[in-house]
Each structure stands twice: as structure tokens, then as C-alpha cells.
Amino acid sequence: MAPMTTLKGEKFDRTLFESVLKRRFFFTESFEIYRLSPNFKGDNRGLFDYGPPGCALQANIVDAWRKHFVLEENMLEVDCTVITPELVLKTSGHVDKFADWMCKDPVKGEYLRADHLVESVLESRLARGLNGPSKDSPKLDEANIAEYNDILAKIDNYDGPELAELIRRFDIRNPDGNGEVLPPIPFNLMFKSTIGPxxxxxxxxxxxxxxxxxxxxxxxxxxNQGAMPFASASIGKSYRNEISPRSGLLRVREFLMAEIEHYVDPTQKKHERFFEVLAIELPLLDRETQLAGKTTPRTITVEQAVKSKTVGNETLGYFLARVLLFLLKLGVDPGKVRFRQHLANEMAHYATDCWDAELLTSYGWIECVGCADRSAYDLTVHSKYTGTPLVVKQALHEPVKVEEWQATLDKKLVGPRFKRNAKTIQASVDALDQSSLETLAAQLREKGSVVINTPALSDGKTSVELSSELLKIEKTTRLQTIREYTPNVIEPSFGIGRILYSLLEQVYWHRPNDTARAVLSLPLGVAPTKVLIVPLSSQPQFAPIVRRLSVRLRNLGISNNVDSSSASIGKRYARNDEIGTPLGITIDFDTVKDGSLTLRERDTTAQVRALEDDIVGAVKALVDGAEAWEQVCQRLPAFTGRDQDD
Amino acid sequence: MAPMTTLKGEKFDRTLFESVLKRRFFFTESFEIYRLSPNFKGDNRGLFDYGPPGCALQANIVDAWRKHFVLEENMLEVDCTVITPELVLKTSGHVDKFADWMCKDPVKGEYLRADHLVESVLESRLARGLNGPSKDSPKLDEANIAEYNDILAKIDNYDGPELAELIRRFDIRNPDGNGEVLPPIPFNLMFKSTIGPxxxxxxxxxxxxxxxxxxxxxxxxxxNQGAMPFASASIGKSYRNEISPRSGLLRVREFLMAEIEHYVDPTQKKHERFFEVLAIELPLLDRETQLAGKTTPRTITVEQAVKSKTVGNETLGYFLARVLLFLLKLGVDPGKVRFRQHLANEMAHYATDCWDAELLTSYGWIECVGCADRSAYDLTVHSKYTGTPLVVKQALHEPVKVEEWQATLDKKLVGPRFKRNAKTIQASVDALDQSSLETLAAQLREKGSVVINTPALSDGKTSVELSSELLKIEKTTRLQTIREYTPNVIEPSFGIGRILYSLLEQVYWHRPNDTARAVLSLPLGVAPTKVLIVPLSSQPQFAPIVRRLSVRLRNLGISNNVDSSSASIGKRYARNDEIGTPLGITIDFDTVKDGSLTLRERDTTAQVRALEDDIVGAVKALVDGAEAWEQVCQRLPAFTGRDQDD
Structure with missing residues (x-):
């Protein structure tokens, strides 16, 4: 993997970057003052608090998301509870299947996520060129290297027994202490609690x-008045009890998600606005390419991707394009985003296909948005369990003839014969699906009777034999005027924290030859604060100008901060470059005389000077996206009187 | 209590009201399709999902809150984790004290909140006029009635043993089955879980x-660059495992909160913007009035309230006023809000004073915003436990002379004498506060030695005797240039769900003599959707006009819905009156000819007609608050051609 570079092409320095985020309180480990206490026990990693700029950036990303998806596409936003009864998640499959494989190091008492363990050990062996845990291990030969790389390319594809085999075969141990680990066992990732007294x-x-x-x-x-297709959407916290979270905001146990569930007719996965995105180019890394051990995506248009069946259908293609547009709107580097298709074993239990939008960071390519085709899985299992139909009824323009098997119990005979079991038997017969009915019809013809499974009957049995006297199964024809179907679900699912962190890495750089002066080139739309107001002096005549300007901008909906500290103008700008404030307005002694102000742009540090109305007008135009900075520079006179950036 | 009336003065009908909220999917019980399943066990009440209009209303309330408080006052918004280690909440007092008293009905296996049990039983006896659980009970006499009312007025003031005594004395039983209940025990209201493998x-x-x-x-x-006072703020979910939640959205186990922690100098609880709110009138129900058994608030200005010490200080007074302004902005009825001071036993363990903003609903007065003075409680306990100073350092203009007791151990003697315990003893001496030092100094003078408590020493003892040879305690004088203090915290804390529900009750009414046609008079600022667009026909020439208008409004940031259903115009408007959509634009056959549109106002159903630019301009002016509907009606010609509301 090529090393991460900054916007300006220099090597990305994570230590410097993190010191900026920490200094400006973008986020911090939760309960930090407790973590330092000797009485603080247990595992509380993977929990983070956002400070003021991180919180504002998060709110702006959420706001952009709501505008780009919910409002633009009239999605139905809902807000559901985090607390969920076990039965719901048992039905959805999460209680049984939402687990990662982990290994215990019995000596250290540590738990390690099995795939991460294999990955980190093999990567470290590749880096050291040695084929084993100890320093005396033989050197890696070309065949070893190829094998290691092949395993790493498919690391997300192994299940528990396969991981166990890799750990055994390659003698993989806990890097911390070199102890052998026990075979992987599944660990359910959900936090459990109880409700009520x-x-x-x-x-x-x-x-x-x-x-x-x-x-x-x-x-x-x-x-939605019965109309299809449509989408629901939700923004809220979700929780995963990760086995051993590291890598900061990228793997956390409590996180903000924004999810869309788009319900479509399974026979008709077209999208009416597909034409709008046809020409958008997607960098795609499909399943076959990955299994061939390659990692370079190919860039093709959405139209080509769907036509060539690389992407399964129009709706999925439409959303991949919309996701890309959203990420670019936030300020993501177009060269540092790709869509990777999930490998077969990597997919969640409910998905039939999945493409991740991944962003390049110093930790490698990070999954930030998952676009899954969940088919009819969830609606079907919940409907089946609860007995509530979760279906769409579509009035057919032309009624269609439908042939189907129909089972009829002779009520007059069944009632007296089975007494209080009769109802249960009727329900069991009614629940038989078409293919069962077809099989049973043949049996009934051949043997004259069939055995039907039932819930426990009064005699304790869970089946009943029915003769052809009691049960008839016949093929019937009827005219259908309503078509009933369970919709399929296309789900774009966004990890807001991962997007936020990856974005920050991608927009970070520093002034030439000055690593101490960092800049975050966040676009105006998402920057925590839009405008910094800097009075040059603390003399009393400055205060009313500052206050008026601040209120005026706020009334236009433009967030602004006043920095009246005694630091130099340059220092005050530098501080705000580090939280990504795009614009700065300086109030100096000339302002007091003639009402003129300077407006500075963060990335270029260029300045223009004009009267308050013009400056406020320019800020508004920039925030609304009606004008670019270059246009403002052509319109308003440059200010070169004094270099304020020193 | 007077019965709740609607905006139009009619009796409020909760059944009708709830049917509107349900029909329009403002909210629903969570997992409703599971609740109906026979296999669904356990207690899952008190959990609600918001549907599209509820979710949008909630988002708009949050947005208004952020503008009114965070942006307007430059508060520092943070977003911290919900998951919190036990140690933090042990220190804050929640593990030990955040509990309600509950009684078990051993026959039914039910748990009842003790104060609610007493309250509901006494209220029902007052209503029935009978002094006991059975029908043969004696009638209530005047003394009984006075006593019951007195207890009910102070119901929030009783602790567990007092509630036990009331239950015994008045033979209070579970209304469901009339069984006797066990004495109240405390139940901690926090949801518990574990983290990590x-x-x-x-x-x-x-x-x-x-x-x-x-x-x-x-x-x-x-x-904040060390500057005081300042406030932090946070919006997020919190959780309380209520004993037996009823009354819908008003008592839930998972809820959205918005909280402000305003940090002030304890010697200086002034507020620099207090002058802005001096004249605002607050309806106050103070502690003394309640203990006298009265429930009528008196309305006085903020200035009077603080001057008369009814409200403790300027900062608290400032926030009460700001809270009132916020509630009125949302559309709360000025006659249905009051501020009630907490009774002594009712206050949370951390509070020294608390005023609740209560809104009148059909459930009575509901606490929606708590304004507590938490003093230095929280910062002190966390600082003490973690050893992290949570203090403000203030440079003094004039250094001040400070007299203080100082303890000095003779290190040369203490080291050899106490060996590895020396450090622990030194730390214990350093930790002594001024009043302990004063007492010890006197003892040392009198007896020549003192006993100091310590953590466990190597010999197992937890104290040590120190002679005046080893320990000196003297009064010293020093010049202080920095003042160090722990700030006090004033906390306005908002229950968003309670505000939302109470507001909906207060803005609900129905068209004269037509209970089936409900209206929610939500102000434009918080209404889920601002504009309904209604094409009169489904003919193809209407579609581009509808689409252009919708996009145009959306680009102005004005949310809108298109209703192209085949229902009559009147039905479509009625449907949207029920979700509180303030404005409606009709596209009819004249629009296709001359480009004119009608604009309808929800509450009056009055309409004006003008060209698209004028209509869009009027909508924008209304949304921005630049114009009132009456002004628009004066400017633009009324449309009386056809009554569309039938």
C-alpha cells in the first residue's frame, strides 16, 4: 500500500495530525481523568467524546446528510429506540450470528480478535522478512511472501475454523508476550441489559x-399512502461491543450511524432518477478482482457498471453514485475513495450483496459507508415470527390467472374427530406453502394419507396423520387483481464517526516548511465555524463593531467566533486554521475610521478589503455556494497592506 | 385542577387527540408488531418510536434549541458517550442515590412506584368520596379531604420510610386486584451492562x-482560553429504567435530552446579559407556596424575582427567562406554563435549588425543563476522586494576603522512622484541610502529639501518631496572586420528548363543530413540513410546475411535501392540518394558463392568489419571520373563487 500523503503531496504524519486534533479538542477518550486513576478497572477502550469543533463538524455532516438524502429524496425519517428486546434480535439473526471470532491468550488473560491477530502477525512477518514468531525463524522465500499476501487479500473471507487452521499452520501467537492462543470462539458483539424491576x-x-x-x-x-418504491431513514447511535478496539475513532463501541432503507419491488429494481447519475464515474473493486489478490479499482461510469452487471441493479448503482457525490460534498479527496465489494464470507448474515465506500487513511482503506442489498430477508423473518404481513399490495391493471394448490379440510369430520386440536391442525394446514402442498398432494394420491407437522397437540404429539377423506389438496385457478409481495431492501449505511475521522485526515496539511502550522481544508459547508472575527485591538471603540458584525452574520445563519484574545493576529488565524475555519474578518484601526474590513481565505491566506455590506455579502455568497473565492477576489480589491499571517 | 382546554377553549379530548397522532404516525410504541405476539415476554413499556412528522418536529425543536442557546450564547457543545463506567457514576452519587421507591404486590408479582401508588389511590378516593379501599369504607369527611389534599400537594416530598408510613396508615393497596403491597424499597434507575469480552x-x-x-x-x-463564565451544552439520549412507565411520551425509559452546564464563579453569580431579560414576567410557584398547600403561581418580573431572593441569583433568573422565551418560540401557550420550585426532599442528590418549567397537559402540570443549581458538587467529587484539579485559576489584579495553617513534617526524622510508610504519611498530612489543621494545631500544643488517619500502612494500621518533634502546624501568611476556585454549575436541562408531547397537546384543536377535522397549530419554525403542494389534477402539464416549485422551495431551505393523491383538495388539506403544515400552495388549471398560484394558511384557511415569484417570496418572508400572515393578506389579493376546504 502506498503511504498516505497530505493534500499537498507530503507524507502524512499521524503524530503531528493527532496532536492538532487533541490540541483543538476535536475529540478525546471518554472519562480521561478516570482512566488515569489507579482504581479504574476493566476495559473501557473504544469510547470517545467530541469536543466543540468535533461536535460541530459532526452536526454539520449530519445536516448535510439529511439535506442530501432525506430532504432531496423525500425519505421518511424515523427515530427508533436503541433498547431492543431480545426476541426482535433473535428473529433478525443478530443474537445467533452477530459475532466476531476471538482468541484468548490464557497467560496474559487477553482477548484478541482472530482475524486482526492473523493479519497483524502476517503483516509484521512480511515487514521483518521472517517466517515465524522468533528471531531465529527462517527467512521468507518468494512462495511464502506470495502466500502471505494472498491470505491478507482475503483476510475478511475466513470463518472461525479457517482462522483456527491459519493460526495453527503459521504458529501465530500473541505479539504481546509471544504466548500461544486458544482456538477462536465466537463473541456476540451486542451489549446486553435488562429492563424493568x-x-x-x-x-x-x-x-x-x-x-x-x-x-x-x-x-x-x-x-406513504401505499406508494412504492420509497425509503425510510434514521440517524442515531448504535453499539457494538468490539473485542479489542484500537485505531481511535475508526473502531469504537458507541457510534453515530445514518441509515437508509430503500424498499423496492424485487422484480423491478429500477430507479426513476437513475438517468441523473448515469455518467458519474465510480472507482470499483469487485469481488473477482479481490479474490485474484489484486487491490486496484477500475473506474467506470454508473451506466457501465449496471449494464455489465458489476453492480447488481439500477437502485444499487444510483445509491453508489449518490454516496460518492455526498462524500465529495463533504470534502473527501476524489483520489482517496473507492467502492469495494464484500467477499462471500465477509457479508453480514442478512446481505446478498454489499459494496463498501472506503476512504484512504493512514490506517489503510477504511469502510465508511456500506451499501447492502438485504433482499427480503428482514421483512420476511419479522413477518413470519409475528404473523404481521409486511407486504405491499399492488392493484394489477390487468387481473392475472393464478394456478395454485389449495388444501381443504372437511370441517364436519375434522371437528368431531380432533376436538380441541382441530383449530391447531387447521392453522398448520393453512400455513403450508405451495411447494409443500405440491409434495403432499402427490403423497395423498399415492398413499391415501399424509403426515402434517403441528405445534404440540393435547396428546403431546407434534404431527397428525390426515387421510384423503379429511384433507383434499387440489390445483385451483383464480383471477388475481391484487399482487402481494415482500419488498427488497437496498441499504446505504453510513458510519458518521469514520467518515468524520477519515475526512479530517484527508483535509489535513501544513504551511510550507512549517509543521507547527497545520491547516484543515474543510469546505465551508461542513467547517465547524464559518467565520472568525478578529479585532486588532481591545480598545473600546472596537467592541460595538465586533458585536454588530457577529449578530449580523448569525442572523444570516452563519456561525462565527470572535477571538478577542491578546495573541497576535497571525497566531489567532493559525489557531483557527487548525479547526478549519474557512474565512476570517479583521477589524482594524481603519475599520473604526472608514468602516472597511478585510476578509481572509484560509487555504490561500489571500485577503480582500471592502465595506461591511460588501464583505458580509461576499461571505453569504461563499457560504451559499453562489460564488467561489476566486470570483470574490476578482470583484473586491485585494488587501496587501500588511501580512497578517506572521 | 381545571380541566385542560384546547386553543379554542373547548374541552380537550385525549382520545380524539391520540387518534390524530396515531393516524398521522407522530409516534408509536416501539416493536408494536412484537408486542402483539404471544411469545413476547417481559416489560417493554416506556419505549417509543417517532414516525416522520414526530421525527421532523423533534429535529426542528432540537434545531431551535441549538440556535436559541448554543449559537446565541456561544456555548461549547460536546457529544459524550452514553456508556459510562460504574466508577464515574459511583463518584457522582448515582449508583447509590439515583433510585425511586417501589412496592411489590406479591400476589400479582407487580412492581409499583410508591409515590405514584399513594397519589393515584388518594386521588381516586377523593373522586369517589370514600375513605378506604373497599366500597363499604366510610365517607370522606372534611378533615379527611383536607388531609388528602395536603399529602397530594407534597407528594414529591416524601422519602421511603415516610411513604411506607402513608401506605400503612391509609391502608393503600394495589388498585389492580386490591392486594396489600410490601413496604417500599429503593430501585436504582440506571440500565446496567458490561463491556468487552x-x-x-x-x-x-x-x-x-x-x-x-x-x-x-x-x-x-x-x-475557552481560560475565560469565565462559560457554558457547555449537549444534546443526546439518556436512559432511566422507570419502575412502571405509563402516560405515553411523558414517562419513558429512553429519551432525548438537551442540557446546559453553565459554570460560574460561586462568589459572583451575575450574568452579563441579565439586563436583556429584566422585564420578562415569570409565573412562579415557590417552595413556601406549595408547602402551604397552594398551587397558584404568581407572576413577577425576573428583576423582582431575583431582587426578592425568590430566585437565588441573576444567572438562574436569566436562564428561567431564556427558557420561557424558548418555550414560547416553540408555540407553547403562555397561559399553560409555570415555574415550580422543587421541595427539599424532591431535589436530586446533587442540587441545592431547582426550578422546573412545567407545561399544562391533560395529565396535569408536566416537568419539561429543570433548572438546577448543582453548586460545586459534581466538579468537587470527580476532582477529589481522580486527583485532577477541576478548578479555575484567576489572576488577581491586586495580590491579597492569605493567612493559612501549614503543616510541615521533619523529613530527616520521618524518613528513617517510618521508612516505606513515610510517603503515605506525607500524603495524608498534605491532604488535611484548613479546619482539620486548626484543630490539630491546638491538640499538638496541648498534648504534644496528634493522631492522623492514613490509608493502610505496612503494619496494617490506618493511623499514625506524630509528635510535635516530627510535625509542626503553624499559621503562615502569604501573598496570593492567583485565586483558585471550583465553579458552581447552573444547569437548565430539557426533556425534548416531554416538551414535544406537551406542545402537541397545547396546539391541538378542531374545526368548529367537526371533531373529525383536527388542526395542530404549530408555528412555522417547528412544523414538520412548512409547505404542502397540491396539484388539482394529475394531467401531465401539472407535473413540471409541481417539480419546479418543490425544488425552488427546497433550495431556499423550505421543506415541502407534494400530495398528488386522488383525494379531494379539501381532504388533502385536512390531512396536512393534522400534521400541522402551516402553508399550502394549490396548482390548478389557471396556474397552467397564467402561472398564478393560491397560498392557504392553515389556521384561518384564508387564501391569497398571485404569481409564483410573489407566492414564493411570501412563503420565504413568512418562514423567516419577516412578515406575518396578516401582512401577506394585505399585500396580495385574496382568493375567494372557490372554497377548497370542503
Missing amino acids: SAAAPVYLRPETAQGQFLNFRKLLEY | SAAAPVYLRPETAQGQFLNFRKLLEY
Whole structure:
């Protein structure tokens, strides 16, 4: 992998970068003052607090998301609870399958995520050129290197037993102490609790916002007056009890998600606005390319991607394009984003296909948005369990003839014969699907009777034999005027914290030859504060000008900070370059005389000077995207009187 | 209590009101399709999902809050984790004290909140006029009635043993089955879980956002460049495992909070913007009035309230006024809001004073905003536990002479005498406060030695005797140039869900003589959707006009919905009156000819007609608050051609 470079092409220095984020309180480890206490026990990594600039940046990303997706596409936004009863997540498959494989180091008492362990050990061996845990290990030969690289390219594709085999075969040990580890076991990633004083039923913190949306499908469809396709959306915290979280904001146990569930007719995954995105170029890394051990994406248009079946359908293609546009709007570097298709074993249990939008960071390519085709999985399992139909009823223009198997019990005979079991048997017969009915019809013809599974009957049996006297199964034809179907779900799912962190890495650079003067080139749309107001002096005649300007900008909806500290103008600008404030307005002694102000742009440090109305007008035009900085520079006179950036 | 009336003075009908909220999917019980399943066990009440209009209303309230408080007052917004280690909440007092008293009904296996039990039983006896649980109970006499009312007025003031005594004395039983209940025991209201694979240390879901803010105090003060006073703020979910939640959105287990922690100099609780709110009139119900058994607030100005010491200080007074302004901005009825002071036993363990902003609903007066003076409680306990100073250092203009007791150990003697215990003893001496030092100095003078408590020493003892040879305690004088103090915290804390629900009750009414046609008179600022666009026909020439208008409004940041259904115009407007959409634009056959549109106002159903530019301009002016509807009606011609509201 090529090393991460900054916007200006220099090598990215994570230590310098992190010191900026820490200094400007973008975020911090939660409970930091407790972590330093000797009485603080247990594992509390993977939890972070956002300070003021991080919190404002997060709010602006969420706001941009809501505008780009929810408002632009009239999605139905909902807000569902985090606390979720076990039964819901049992049905969705999360209680049984939402797990990672972990190994225990019995000596250290440490738990390690199995795939991360294999990955880090093999990577470190490749780096050292040695084929084993100790210094005396034989050197890696070309065949070893090829094998290691092949495993690393597929690392997300191994299940538990396969990871166990790799650990055994390559003698992989805990890098911390070199101890052998026990074979991997699954660890469920959900936080568990109980609710109410009786604590009778377990609950979990949701691992995704999706389930709440699915459970409300019927109400949402009704709210949408029955019209299809449509999307619901939700922004909220989700929780994953990661085994051993490292790498800062990129792997956390509590995180903000924004998820869209787009419901489509499974026979008709077209999208009516697909034409708008046809020509957008997507950098795609598909499954086949990865399994061939390659990591270079190819860039093709959305139209080509869908036509060539690289991307499964129009709706998925439409969303990949919309996701890309969103990321670019936030300020993501177009050269540092790609879409990677999930490998078969890597996919969540509910997905039939998945493409991740990945952003390049100093930690490598990071999954920030998952675009999964969840098919009809979730709606089907919840509907089946609860008995609530989660389907769309479509009036057919032309009624169609439908042939189907139909089972009829002779009520007059069944009632007296089975007494209080009759109802249960009727329900079991009604629940038989078409393919079962076809099989049973043949049996009934051949043997004259069939055995039907039932819930426990009064005699304790869980099946019943029915003769052809009692049960008829016949092929019938009927005219269908309503088509009923379970929609498929296309789900773009955004990890806001990962996007935020990756974006910060990508917009970070420093002034030429001065690593101490960092800049975050965040676009105006998402920058925590839009405008810095800097009075040159603390003399009393400056105060009313500062206050008026600040209120005026605020009334235009433009966030601004006043820095009246005694630091030099240059220092005050430098401080705000580090939180990515795009514009600065200086109030100096000439302002007091003639009302003129200077306006400075963060990235170029260029300045213009004009009267307050013109400056405020320019700021408004820049914030609204009506003008670019270059246009403002052509319109308003440059200010070169004094270099304020020293 | 007077019954709740609607905006139009009619009796409020909760059944009708709830059917509107349900029909329009403002919110719903979470996991509703599971609740109906026979396998669904356990107690999952008190959890609600917001549908599209509820979610949009909530987002608009949050947005208004952020503008009114965070942006307007330059507060430092942070976003801290919900998951909190036990140690933090042990220190804050929540593990030991954040509990409600509950009684078990051993027959039913039910748990009841003790104060709610007493309250509901006494209220029901007052209503029935009977003094006991059974129908044969004696009638209530005047003394009984007075006593019951007195207890009810102070119901929030009783602790566990007092509630036990009331239950015994008045033979209070579970209304469901009339069974006797066991004496009240405390139930901690926090949800508990564990983190990480080892599950070694318990964690809780935070019961308030405040603790995360306090733990970051040092970083926040630094971010604010050391300047005082300042405020941090946070918006996020909090959790309370309520014993037996009822009354819908008003008592829930997962809820959105918005909290402000305003840090002030304890000797100087003035507020620099106090002058802006002097004349605002507050309806106050103070502690004395309540203990006298009265419930009518008196309305006085903020200035009077602070001057008369009814409200403790300027900062608290300032926030009460700002809270009132905020609630009125949301559309709260000025006649249905009051500020009630907490009774002594009712206050949270951390508060020294507290005023609740209460809104009148059909459930009575509901606490929606708590304004507490938390003094230095939280910062002190966290600082003490972690050893991290959470203080403000203030440079003094004039150095001041400070007299203080100082303890000095003779290191040359103490080291050899106490060996490895010497350090512990030194630390114990250093930790002595001024009043302990004064007492010890006297003892040392009298007896020639003192006993100092210590952590466990190597000989197992937890104290040590020190002679005056080893320890000197003397009064010294020094010049202080820096004053160090722990700030006090004034905390306005908002329950967003309670505000949202109470507001909906207060803005609900129905068209004269037509209970089926409900209206929610939400102001433009918070209404879920600002504009409804209604094409009169589905003919193809309407579509481009609809689309252009919708995009144009959206580009102005004005949310809008298109209703192209085949329902009548009147029905479509009625549907949107029920979600509180303030404005409607109709596109009819004249629009296709001459480009004119009609604009309808929800509350009056009055309409004006003008060209698209004028209509869009009027909408923008209304949304921005630059014009009132009456002004628009004077400017633009009324449309009376056809009554579209039928």
C-alpha cells in the first residue's frame, strides 16, 4: 500500500495530525481523568467524546446528510429506540450470528480478535522478512511472501475454523508476550441489559438502526399512502461491543450511524432518477478482482457498471453514485475513495450483496459507508415470527390467472374427530406453502394419507396423520387483481464517526516548511465555524463593531467566533486554521475610521478589503455556494497592506 | 385542577387527540408488531418510536434549541458517550442515590412506584368520596379531604420510610386486584451492562448528559482560553429504567435530552446579559407556596424575582427567562406554563435549588425543563476522586494576603522512622484541610502529639501518631496572586420528548363543530413540513410546475411535501392540518394558463392568489419571520373563487 500523503503531496504524519486534533479538542477518550486513576478497572477502550469543533463538524455532516438524502429524496425519517428486546434480535439473526471470532491468550488473560491477530502477525512477518514468531525463524522465500499476501487479500473471507487452521499452520501467537492462543470462539458483539424491576426479559443495545425501521414498515407504507418504491431513514447511535478496539475513532463501541432503507419491488429494481447519475464515474473493486489478490479499482461510469452487471441493479448503482457525490460534498479527496465489494464470507448474515465506500487513511482503506442489498430477508423473518404481513399490495391493471394448490379440510369430520386440536391442525394446514402442498398432494394420491407437522397437540404429539377423506389438496385457478409481495431492501449505511475521522485526515496539511502550522481544508459547508472575527485591538471603540458584525452574520445563519484574545493576529488565524475555519474578518484601526474590513481565505491566506455590506455579502455568497473565492477576489480589491499571517 | 382546554377553549379530548397522532404516525410504541405476539415476554413499556412528522418536529425543536442557546450564547457543545463506567457514576452519587421507591404486590408479582401508588389511590378516593379501599369504607369527611389534599400537594416530598408510613396508615393497596403491597424499597434507575469480552467491569447507560460535560471541564476551560463564565451544552439520549412507565411520551425509559452546564464563579453569580431579560414576567410557584398547600403561581418580573431572593441569583433568573422565551418560540401557550420550585426532599442528590418549567397537559402540570443549581458538587467529587484539579485559576489584579495553617513534617526524622510508610504519611498530612489543621494545631500544643488517619500502612494500621518533634502546624501568611476556585454549575436541562408531547397537546384543536377535522397549530419554525403542494389534477402539464416549485422551495431551505393523491383538495388539506403544515400552495388549471398560484394558511384557511415569484417570496418572508400572515393578506389579493376546504 502506498503511504498516505497530505493534500499537498507530503507524507502524512499521524503524530503531528493527532496532536492538532487533541490540541483543538476535536475529540478525546471518554472519562480521561478516570482512566488515569489507579482504581479504574476493566476495559473501557473504544469510547470517545467530541469536543466543540468535533461536535460541530459532526452536526454539520449530519445536516448535510439529511439535506442530501432525506430532504432531496423525500425519505421518511424515523427515530427508533436503541433498547431492543431480545426476541426482535433473535428473529433478525443478530443474537445467533452477530459475532466476531476471538482468541484468548490464557497467560496474559487477553482477548484478541482472530482475524486482526492473523493479519497483524502476517503483516509484521512480511515487514521483518521472517517466517515465524522468533528471531531465529527462517527467512521468507518468494512462495511464502506470495502466500502471505494472498491470505491478507482475503483476510475478511475466513470463518472461525479457517482462522483456527491459519493460526495453527503459521504458529501465530500473541505479539504481546509471544504466548500461544486458544482456538477462536465466537463473541456476540451486542451489549446486553435488562429492563424493568423484574428484569425478566433481556434487552440489547441495537447494533444498527435498521431493525427499528423494518418493524415500522407497515406504518411507513401507510404513511406513504401505499406508494412504492420509497425509503425510510434514521440517524442515531448504535453499539457494538468490539473485542479489542484500537485505531481511535475508526473502531469504537458507541457510534453515530445514518441509515437508509430503500424498499423496492424485487422484480423491478429500477430507479426513476437513475438517468441523473448515469455518467458519474465510480472507482470499483469487485469481488473477482479481490479474490485474484489484486487491490486496484477500475473506474467506470454508473451506466457501465449496471449494464455489465458489476453492480447488481439500477437502485444499487444510483445509491453508489449518490454516496460518492455526498462524500465529495463533504470534502473527501476524489483520489482517496473507492467502492469495494464484500467477499462471500465477509457479508453480514442478512446481505446478498454489499459494496463498501472506503476512504484512504493512514490506517489503510477504511469502510465508511456500506451499501447492502438485504433482499427480503428482514421483512420476511419479522413477518413470519409475528404473523404481521409486511407486504405491499399492488392493484394489477390487468387481473392475472393464478394456478395454485389449495388444501381443504372437511370441517364436519375434522371437528368431531380432533376436538380441541382441530383449530391447531387447521392453522398448520393453512400455513403450508405451495411447494409443500405440491409434495403432499402427490403423497395423498399415492398413499391415501399424509403426515402434517403441528405445534404440540393435547396428546403431546407434534404431527397428525390426515387421510384423503379429511384433507383434499387440489390445483385451483383464480383471477388475481391484487399482487402481494415482500419488498427488497437496498441499504446505504453510513458510519458518521469514520467518515468524520477519515475526512479530517484527508483535509489535513501544513504551511510550507512549517509543521507547527497545520491547516484543515474543510469546505465551508461542513467547517465547524464559518467565520472568525478578529479585532486588532481591545480598545473600546472596537467592541460595538465586533458585536454588530457577529449578530449580523448569525442572523444570516452563519456561525462565527470572535477571538478577542491578546495573541497576535497571525497566531489567532493559525489557531483557527487548525479547526478549519474557512474565512476570517479583521477589524482594524481603519475599520473604526472608514468602516472597511478585510476578509481572509484560509487555504490561500489571500485577503480582500471592502465595506461591511460588501464583505458580509461576499461571505453569504461563499457560504451559499453562489460564488467561489476566486470570483470574490476578482470583484473586491485585494488587501496587501500588511501580512497578517506572521 | 381545571380541566385542560384546547386553543379554542373547548374541552380537550385525549382520545380524539391520540387518534390524530396515531393516524398521522407522530409516534408509536416501539416493536408494536412484537408486542402483539404471544411469545413476547417481559416489560417493554416506556419505549417509543417517532414516525416522520414526530421525527421532523423533534429535529426542528432540537434545531431551535441549538440556535436559541448554543449559537446565541456561544456555548461549547460536546457529544459524550452514553456508556459510562460504574466508577464515574459511583463518584457522582448515582449508583447509590439515583433510585425511586417501589412496592411489590406479591400476589400479582407487580412492581409499583410508591409515590405514584399513594397519589393515584388518594386521588381516586377523593373522586369517589370514600375513605378506604373497599366500597363499604366510610365517607370522606372534611378533615379527611383536607388531609388528602395536603399529602397530594407534597407528594414529591416524601422519602421511603415516610411513604411506607402513608401506605400503612391509609391502608393503600394495589388498585389492580386490591392486594396489600410490601413496604417500599429503593430501585436504582440506571440500565446496567458490561463491556468487552472479559466483562470485568460494569457500565451503565447514562441517566443524564451532564457527567460527560463535567469530566471534560478542564479541556473545555482550556478551549475557552481560560475565560469565565462559560457554558457547555449537549444534546443526546439518556436512559432511566422507570419502575412502571405509563402516560405515553411523558414517562419513558429512553429519551432525548438537551442540557446546559453553565459554570460560574460561586462568589459572583451575575450574568452579563441579565439586563436583556429584566422585564420578562415569570409565573412562579415557590417552595413556601406549595408547602402551604397552594398551587397558584404568581407572576413577577425576573428583576423582582431575583431582587426578592425568590430566585437565588441573576444567572438562574436569566436562564428561567431564556427558557420561557424558548418555550414560547416553540408555540407553547403562555397561559399553560409555570415555574415550580422543587421541595427539599424532591431535589436530586446533587442540587441545592431547582426550578422546573412545567407545561399544562391533560395529565396535569408536566416537568419539561429543570433548572438546577448543582453548586460545586459534581466538579468537587470527580476532582477529589481522580486527583485532577477541576478548578479555575484567576489572576488577581491586586495580590491579597492569605493567612493559612501549614503543616510541615521533619523529613530527616520521618524518613528513617517510618521508612516505606513515610510517603503515605506525607500524603495524608498534605491532604488535611484548613479546619482539620486548626484543630490539630491546638491538640499538638496541648498534648504534644496528634493522631492522623492514613490509608493502610505496612503494619496494617490506618493511623499514625506524630509528635510535635516530627510535625509542626503553624499559621503562615502569604501573598496570593492567583485565586483558585471550583465553579458552581447552573444547569437548565430539557426533556425534548416531554416538551414535544406537551406542545402537541397545547396546539391541538378542531374545526368548529367537526371533531373529525383536527388542526395542530404549530408555528412555522417547528412544523414538520412548512409547505404542502397540491396539484388539482394529475394531467401531465401539472407535473413540471409541481417539480419546479418543490425544488425552488427546497433550495431556499423550505421543506415541502407534494400530495398528488386522488383525494379531494379539501381532504388533502385536512390531512396536512393534522400534521400541522402551516402553508399550502394549490396548482390548478389557471396556474397552467397564467402561472398564478393560491397560498392557504392553515389556521384561518384564508387564501391569497398571485404569481409564483410573489407566492414564493411570501412563503420565504413568512418562514423567516419577516412578515406575518396578516401582512401577506394585505399585500396580495385574496382568493375567494372557490372554497377548497370542503
